[in-house]
Amino acid sequence: MMQLSASAPGKLVLLGEYAVLEGAPALVLAVDRRANVRIEQRDDGVCEVNAPDLGVSGAAVTVQAGSLRWQCDQAVAAKLSLVEHIWQGLMQEGLAPIAGEGFTLHLDTAGFFHVEGDTRAKLGLGSSAALTVALASALATMAGRADVLDDRTQWLRRLLRMHGRWQGGRGSGVDLGASVAGGLIRYQLVGSAREPAFTSLGWPMAGVHCLFVWSGQSVSTNDFLQRLAHWRTTRASDYAGHMHELGALAEAALEALQRHDGQSFIGLTKQYASALQQFGHACGLDIYSPAQKALAEMASAAGVSYKPCGAGGDFGVVFADDAERLATFEGAIVSAGMHVVPLGLDSEGISSHMRQTRDIPPSRILT
Structure with missing residues (x-):
């Protein structure tokens, strides 16, 4: 058979x-x-x-x-x-x-x-x-x-x-x-x-170290996209402004990555994370869970970058240009109620x- x-x-x-x-x-x-x-x-x-x-x-x-x-x-x-x-x-x-x-x-x-x-x-x-x-x-x-x-x-x-x-x-x-x-x-x-x-x-990205964390909560991507589609229709001008800002930052960050400029890439991911948080607040999507907001503030103070991954608040990524600094920050993740999840490249x-x-x-x- x-x-x-x-x-x-x-x-x-x-x-x-x-x-x-x-x-x-x-x-x-x-x-x-x-x-x-x-x-x-x-x-x-x-x-x-x-x-x-x-x-x-x-x-x-x-x-x-x-x-x-x-x-x-x-x-x-x-x-x-x-x-x-x-x-x-x-x-x-x-x-x-x-x-x-x-x-x-x-x-x-x-x-x-x-x-x-x-x-x-x-x-x-x-x-x-x-x-x-x-x-x-x-x-x-x-x-x-x-x-x-x-x-x-x-x-x-x-x-x-x-x-x-x-x-x-x-x-x-x-x-x-x-x-x-x-x-x-x-x-x-x-x-x-x-x-x-x-x-x-x-992979790995030149000059960039990553850590993947999970909030412990499941999120419906399809629900997020439905709500976003409604907001896009009713607030088209606001939507376009946020998309322009996010798109420009993503383009600049990828250009930095292709230049093997890890520090610039990480700095631009911080800016993207901030713009993403503002976008979520404007359209009413909980892209950042409370635990993620706390972790983002801790990451900023520790000299690393944190942002959610994808449509909404279950997974996030920490970027750092120094492996030792990233390892030190890993201990702070537990206190923020997050979980480190070992994920490798496929x-x-x-x-x-x-x-x-x-x-x-x-x-x-x-x-």
């Missing part, structure tokens, strides 16, 4: 959040927490989905005229809405598997949770984007179109169209970019068509594999 597997990393937006929506560059790191997908072909005609992190086991589904039809409780089907949206997106792109033999689909996002005793909390590391990339890649391979993964820029653009329909067109795709490309990238929406583009950068990005578990006639393999 045939077995497919695919995985993709999560991300942290180190700089350029929000401004990236308006064409500014963002600095994004793919981190070593991966979403994993496995598809096993079956010869009994049964199709089912297992997603233990969602509390789903053996959710029955049929494929009719290329579309999914859930044969399980509506509450269970609702938990798997992303699967349905990805399948529909692949259909529109001409990449969905054709109905045929049965299959079992396994979804694993365990790496995106923090577990402490009986407490389990989701980490804001882009799990839905990583799962989108991994699942779409596995299903496209299952449909005999593994070739679409070869050009990562074009595959990212197709994925952004699919994921954008699920998010209502509000996202920038920066998280998808990290999951597809891996490594540290400069990500930007370019041209009148706002097509995603990325450039790989070196340089691979999307990964997909296919193998036969036993020989079967080619005519019986899903195409």
Whole structure:
């Protein structure tokens, strides 16, 4: 039988959040927490989905005229809405598997949770984007179109169209970019068509040391983007002013990074953090949690830079030009109610594999 597997990393937006929506560059790191997908072909005609992190086991589904039809409780089907949206997106792109033999689909996002005793909390590391990339890649391979993964820029653009329909067109795709490309990238929406583009950068950053901290709180990015879209409509002039300031700072910081000017980069991240806080106050988004506000003040006094990562207040990054100063500041994080989370670089990005578990006639393999 045939077995497919695919995985993709999560991300942290180190700089350029929000401004990236308006064409500014963002600095994004793919981190070593991966979403994993496995598809096993079956010869009994049964199709089912297992997603233990969602509390789903053996959710029955049929494929009719290329579309999914859930044969399980509506509450269970609702938990798997992303699967349905990805399948529909692949259909529109001409990449969905054709109905045929049965299959079992396994979804694993365990790496995106923090577990402490009986407490389990989701980490804001882009799990839905990583799962989108991994699942779409596995299903496209299952449909005999593994070739679409070869050009990562074009595959990212197709994925952004699919994921954008699920998010209502509000996202920038920066998280998808990290999951597809891996490594540290400069990500930007370019041209009148706002097509995603990325450039790989070196890691670790020259003259810059990083520490990643977590507030212990889960944040809904989609909720933030919905509220921001409303504020953008009602306060267009204010929105444009804040985006211009954030975009200019992100551009300057990335130019400093490419010059290997670590001190200038860190100084500009401080300015970006301040502008981000003012933006959040103006539009009513809690980009900084109370703990993050306290930590930002402590960071300033200690000669390091602190800012949230991404849309809102769960993860943050501390930048310093001196490793010893950063290590000293790490002790202050605990007193601010934050948690240091060891995250490493994932340089691979999307990964997909296919193998036969036993020989079967080619005519019986899903195409």
